[in-house]
Amino acid sequence: MSGSVNKVILVGNLGRDPEIRTMQNGGKVANLSIATSENWRDRQTGERREKTEWHRVVVFDDRLIDVIERYVKKGAKLYLEGQLQTRKWSDQSGQERYSTEVVLQRYRGEMTMLDGRGGGGGGDDFAGGNYERDYGGAPSGGGSSGGGFGGGNAPAPGPGDLDDDIPF
């Protein structure tokens, strides 16, 4: 189908350490179990209640997996963006089962660490967060610049040279 979007955004904490395996083709897969929860006051009883939801997350992006291996542990708080996928599998008795996962693939998912962790180790090429934004190349060309829409846009200032003094 054309014209579709399939996007999941999660912020939550890992319930256990990531599980990382190598596939036959040499690629890696990381499985994460992440919890989100919500609190509310019960209208009837006035009591405070909480409901936790657990999400299966599967990462197929080797660069993200590098970061996961180095920095992501049980308890870590993550921002994750991926796609919903339901896959069929057969249980031990041969019955068809379905499992729905949040899948992160290269260029189709993002991961950002939200606690201070990371950065600790000598990892030169990863400074403690937001790996996704680091895939290479300048993030921009950024400057559409120029004044009016359709006016002569400027040369392309490049990131880092224009927004350090916004007055608010």
Add this chain to the structure above:
Amino acid sequence: MSGSVNKVILVGNLGRDPEIRTMQNGGKVANLSIATSENWRDRQTGERREKTEWHRVVVFDDRLIDVIERYVKKGAKLYLEGQLQTRKWSDQSGQERYSTEVVLQRYRGEMTMLDGRGGGGGGDDFAGGNYERDYGGAPSGGGSSGGGFGGGNAPAPGPGDLDDDIPF
């Protein structure tokens, strides 16, 4: 847990008409089956391929369900925003099964119709789309207004009085 986010955004088409039921408590539930898909060219074979993903969507918001009943049919293209929920149930043989759904609840979900449909049937209080933004009350208070951040913000212009002539 505090500090969590659980959000799903889907744009896709309904694979069948919505199924709407009334619960014991009088509330309604709508079940939608929505497809998203992606296309890509296979690097090996050079062939074009497509993969369709089906999503179970459950709506608990009576206002959205009103709209669904009136305007949403098989084939309709929708923007949906909800939360991931996995629930346990027992199959006929007593085995535990899990099902993951995208759940829209009041104030915790959005639905917008993306084809021209709707609006057709004299519906005064719904003009063909974006029901979510219609929950009542002015959408704004809108005007933070005033010039500088922290400067004296103005009275609150209210929606509709300021953006009809943006020069781009």
Add this chain to the structure above:
Amino acid sequence: MSGSVNKVILVGNLGRDPEIRTMQNGGKVANLSIATSENWRDRQTGERREKTEWHRVVVFDDRLIDVIERYVKKGAKLYLEGQLQTRKWSDQSGQERYSTEVVLQRYRGEMTMLDGRGGGGGGDDFAGGNYERDYGGAPSGGGSSGGGFGGGNAPAPGPGDLDDDIPF
């Protein structure tokens, strides 16, 4: 227009304490200045670079503002979800100026605190994050439940009773 979506999602840190004012109508407004940034390695020079973007955020939701007043300080990391709005104003010389802001209104915005802070000050009815999910009422009715789609959905288990033992 029908069929439109206007959504901004930010995760970043406050560059200064929130500014909160009371409007003529008695409602409150909070102004936040939040930074996001991205890092990348320059392909030419091989140097690491960073670009910071500052965002004006305006909150019109008194419940969120209560939380902000109590818990949100300079340096705090927040998840914010709101809408883009551009408003016109006149500078001291009478010139028309435009300012674009991320606006959070009630039921049309979310805020979640992402650092351990909050919860500190005896606040019984707010436990350190995710205020948005706390607007009242059970978050669910949650249980579509039942087995098959269209099958007889169950009574509505309610949050909190089903997902503490998902086996993954």
Add this chain to the structure above:
Amino acid sequence: MSGSVNKVILVGNLGRDPEIRTMQNGGKVANLSIATSENWRDRQTGERREKTEWHRVVVFDDRLIDVIERYVKKGAKLYLEGQLQTRKWSDQSGQERYSTEVVLQRYRGEMTMLDGRGGGGGGDDFAGGNYERDYGGAPSGGGSSGGGFGGGNAPAPGPGDLDDDIPF
């Protein structure tokens, strides 16, 4: 900063044809003007009101610009995902001005056409929507597969072979 997210999601219609220019470096830039709006009933007067918001969108991704050149015209409905950027410029009188835009860069933005248009012309490599998902390569490896989390995940079924018969 590490740990930040800067994301804008828009669904709306183009108010005019895209403006496409070639930069000095040979890259292209597309400027789009897209409208979103919301409707609500005024609580005081009971009247229906509508507020339209206009957004400046700047696209730096040549692949998306190819699609825009071929298929995107005034009136087109689009799903767009990009980042907020505010840039400084000087007006004719030398005054500093700021302009906030939604910027789509390669691998950091998405665009999906939401009306039936496109696909018309012989465009073999683009079938009428969702260009973003077409960047190349299989979208997956898709199959984490296997039964349990941490259990031996299967070979990687690949997209397209498993979900045409999900029973809901």
Add this chain to the structure above:
DNA sequence: TTTT
């Protein structure tokens, strides 16, 4: 102005 934040943060790492």
Add this chain to the structure above:
DNA sequence: TTTT
């Protein structure tokens, strides 16, 4: 300037 769009769209309904």
